Amino acid sequence: MSLAQLSPKVGFPAFFRFREVAGKVVVTNFEGNYLILEKDEFARYVEGRVTPDEPLHARLDAANFLRDTYRITEAAEAVRRRKHFLSYGPILHLMVVTLRCNETCVYCHASRANMDQVDTDMSKETAEKVVDMILDCTNPFVTIEFQGGEPLVNFEVVKHTIEYALRKNETVGKRLEFTMVSNLSLMDEDKLDYLMKHRVQLCTSIDGPEKLHNSQRKLATMDAYQKSAFWMKRINEKYVEAGLDPTLYHVEALLTTTKATLPLYKEIVDTYVSLGCKTIFLRPIDPFGFAERVRLRVEYPRSAYLEFYRNALDYILELNRQGVEILERFAAIFLTKILQGEDPNFLDVRNPAGAGIGQLGYGYDGAVFTCDEGRMLHAMGDDTLRLGHVATHTYRDIVTHETVRAMTLASNLDGQPDCVNCAYQPYCGTIPAHNHKAQGSIFGRMRDNNVCMVHKGIQDYLFEKLADADAQTLKIFERWTTLRPREHFVHDGGDA
Amino acid sequence: MIELRFHRDIYAGESVDEALKVFERFATWEREQTDDAWVVRCTHDDAAREKKVANELANYALGLTIRRGGAT
Amino acid sequence: MSDIPQGLVSFDVGKAAVTMNVDADVYPLQALYGAAFIFIDRCYVFIDKPAQGQFRVTLGARGTVEDEEALRRLVGEFANELLTCAWRHQITQDNRMLIEAVTMQAIGGAAGSPSLDDLANFDFSDDAFEDPLGIAQSWEEKHGKKAGAGEDAT
Ligand code: SF4
Ligand code: SF4
Numbered sequence: 001m002s003l004a005q006l007s008p009k010v011g012f013p014a015f016f017r018f019r020e021v022a023g024k025v026v027v028t029n030f031e032g033n034y035l036i037l038e039k040d041e042f043a044r045y046v047e048g049r050v051t052p053d054e055p056l057h058a059r060l061d062a063a064n065f066l067r068d069t070y071r072i073t074e075a076a077e078a079v080r081r082r083k084h085f086l087s088y089g090p091i092l093h094l095m096v097v098t099l100r101c102n103e104t105c106v107y108c109h110a111s112r113a114n115m116d117q118v119d120t121d122m123s124k125e126t127a128e129k130v131v132d133m134i135l136d137c138t139n140p141f142v143t144i145e146f147q148g149g150e151p152l153v154n155f156e157v158v159k160h161t162i163e164y165a166l167r168k169n170e171t172v173g174k175r176l177e178f179t180m181v182s183n184l185s186l187m188d189e190d191k192l193d194y195l196m197k198h199r200v201q202l203c204t205s206i207d208g209p210e211k212l213h214n215s216q217r218k219l220a221t222m223d224a225y226q227k228s229a230f231w232m233k234r235i236n237e238k239y240v241e242a243g244l245d246p247t248l249y250h251v252e253a254l255l256t257t258t259k260a261t262l263p264l265y266k267e268i269v270d271t272y273v274s275l276g277c278k279t280i281f282l283r284p285i286d287p288f289g290f291a292e293r294v295r296l297r298v299e300y301p302r303s304a305y306l307e308f309y310r311n312a313l314d315y316i317l318e319l320n321r322q323g324v325e326i327l328e329r330f331a332a333i334f335l336t337k338i339l340q341g342e343d344p345n346f347l348d349v350r351n352p353a354g355a356g357i358g359q360l361g362y363g364y365d366g367a368v369f370t371c372d373e374g375r376m377l378h379a380m381g382d383d384t385l386r387l388g389h390v391a392t393h394t395y396r397d398i399v400t401h402e403t404v405r406a407m408t409l410a411s412n413l414d415g416q417p418d419c420v421n422c423a424y425q426p427y428c429g430t431i432p433a434h435n436h437k438a439q440g441s442i443f444g445r446m447r448d449n450n451v452c453m454v455h456k457g458i459q460d461y462l463f464e465k466l467a468d469a470d471a472q473t474l475k476i477f478e479r480w481t482t483l484r485p486r487e488h489f490v491h492d493g494g495d496a
Numbered sequence: 497m498i499e500l501r502f503h504r505d506i507y508a509g510e511s512v513d514e515a516l517k518v519f520e521r522f523a524t525w526e527r528e529q530t531d532d533a534w535v536v537r538c539t540h541d542d543a544a545r546e547k548k549v550a551n552e553l554a555n556y557a558l559g560l561t562i563r564r565g566g567a568t
Numbered sequence: 569m570s571d572i573p574q575g576l577v578s579f580d581v582g583k584a585a586v587t588m589n590v591d592a593d594v595y596p597l598q599a600l601y602g603a604a605f606i607f608i609d610r611c612y613v614f615i616d617k618p619a620q621g622q623f624r625v626t627l628g629a630r631g632t633v634e635d636e637e638a639l640r641r642l643v644g645e646f647a648n649e650l651l652t653c654a655w656r657h658q659i660t661q662d663n664r665m666l667i668e669a670v671t672m673q674a675i676g677g678a679a680g681s682p683s684l685d686d687l688a689n690f691d692f693s694d695d696a697f698e699d700p701l702g703i704a705q706s707w708e709e710k711h712g713k714k715a716g717a718g719e720d721a722t
């Protein structure tokens with residue numbers, strides 16, 4: 001008799017992982033279904049003492065937690081759905097059109113150059129080669145994100161890239177999207193008209209209330225916040241003028257969470273709401289590119305970050321209960337995976353991670369990196385994540401580069417100590433570039449890994465909320481996990 | 497003189513050779529093979545330098561061995 | 569790392585080095601390679617095999633060390649990394665099929681099918697690529713192409 005022929009006892013558990021959260025036990029299975037059990041329920045489940053006549057048996061069975069009724073095809077289908085992104089290449093292409101920037105931010109060192117360093121501008125020829133590589137990618141949907149430095153500093157090349165890409169895509173036929181991350185201080189009506197006409201999605205940076213923002217992000221005129229806020233409002237007006245639904249089409253902003261941010265969680269959320277943002281992304285600061293002096297000013301222990309996160313989320317949920325629509329992106333990413341069984345394809349919380357297979361970064365000189373962090377490491381003299389150059393390598397050379405394969409292997413949580421036993425494994429991800437920088441290997445060591453700590457802490461919070469969520473909270477969570485595509489920004493091949 | 501004994505089960509002979517090529521000009525080297533080791537002797541007038549070069553060579557040989565997937 | 573078991577580790581502050589004995593039954597050589605590779609950037613690593621079933625790792629600081637504490641930290645971190653690598657080595661063997669399937673799908677999905685030009689340039693040799701823990705070996709054996717770490721693709 002083979003093992004497969006053994007018929008397990010009724011109530012015998014199938015493969016599961018567990019974690020105690022707020023006096024209850026979260027159990028997850030291979031395909032990512034979850035249940036939150038009372039401790040005595042968990043004990044009876046583990047010991048195989050749950051009888052078919054009790055409601056717990058039905059719950060366990062419905063979520064595929066029982067060995068004797070385990071539905072393998074259903075599980076395989078669920079895993080396939082979660083890993084849908086594996087079939088396509090990089091969706092996100094980060095293009096650094098210049099390193100020059102007119103702003104000086106305390107935490108930005110490796111990413112910027114002074115305004116006179118014109119040699120850090122991408123040339124039109126290089127931009128064309130970057131586009132050629134992007135359009136060679138296997139993903140039928142690609143996003144080109146203009147970054148810097150400040151991309152508006154090299155606006156001619158931004159325009160050239162857009163026009164060249166649209167023209168070339170007429171024959172290639174991809175679904176193409178352009179986004180730009182800008183501090184907006186160099187925006188003017190002409191540039192805005194161009195960007196609106198070419199349906200470029202705009203995103204800016206807001207560090208919080210005016211005082212905090214202006215103390216961290218410095219313009220010569222000391223009005224970085226005012227400039228960003230002005231243009232955010234102006235852009236949002238333009239969307240309305242264009243007849244677009246303002247709940248879907250509005251400028252979103254990125255937060256850089258520094259030490260000074262932590263006590264100001266309320267003010268920060270309020271600022272975002274007042275600027276018309278519907279999303280706030282409470283990301284901890286990356287360990288890239290600061291001098292020691294700056295690190296002391298901006299860095300903080302991850303435990304302090306998690307306290308900030310919990311406070312901010314409580315406040316955000318409170319605002320939502322009062323009818324204010326504001327969503328926290330980390331929560332939305334994890335909840336989509338937890339509640340919907342889908343992966344929103346956020347490249348830093350993915351298994352395996354997106355480095356090289358989900359995103360590529362292009363430096364101003366045409367060098368290609370697995371991700372934006374790779375480019376920053378390069379700026380600091382570490383070329384580990386450099387994959388090649390648009391002038392000398394093909395798209396295929398790049399994505400089959402051994403570094404991409406190594407990163408894919410290293411970020412596979414099924415090969416990662418701790419993650420293999422972690423209840424959050426089906427929803428989680430590690431960031432090999434971060435691991436490399438912080439722990440000396442792309443594999444990392446989860447026991448003392450900052451990204452792991454953050455991901456674990458956030459999921460603990462979310463499962464605590466799910467454990468005793470009222471109908472209103474569940475409704476808010478459901479809204480946060482409902483993806484509404486912004487079709488306006490998509491250029492279908494041939495519609496240039 | 498510093499003697500380094502690279503165990504054959506741990507270090508690849510080619511890696512040790514390659515490392516020696518890289519560090520050749522930094523000291524005087526002697527090599528020998530025994531049943532279980534690649535033996536390398538490093539000599540330099542300056543004792544501190546001798547130690548440093550020998551250490552760097554050992555690191556290099558280990559790195560190359562690991563990159564090629566092991567000793568065999 | 570204040571309670572390192574006796575006899576396992578010996579410190580030599582004068583030589584700025586610490587030596588650790590490693591049981592090969594607990595820590596396979598692949599795990600030792602994995603941990604060593606991470607540490608060769610920050611210190612000198614020498615591995616020896618004093619007897620069958622035993623390895624001896626010597627970690628040498630790049631400069632002088634003030635006291636034993638610095639060496640304790642170094643060897644403590646190395647031991648943590650070694651444990652992680654040993655566990656990873658075990659897991660990757662246990663989950664090999666799953667990891668290979670996902671890697672193949674991811675790289676295959678990103679690369680797409682080769683063009684005729686790609687095929688003309690294809691290296692059909694079966695040298696393993698850099699994979700210190702050997703976790704992708706069989707996948708590589710089938711599809712591999714060798715390039716030095718950190719080099720551009722060719
Ligand atoms: S605006 Fe952006 S590129 Fe410029 S200094 Fe600030 S973070 Fe850096
Ligand atoms: S990274 Fe941390 S939280 Fe995520 S699965 Fe691994 S151990 Fe769990």
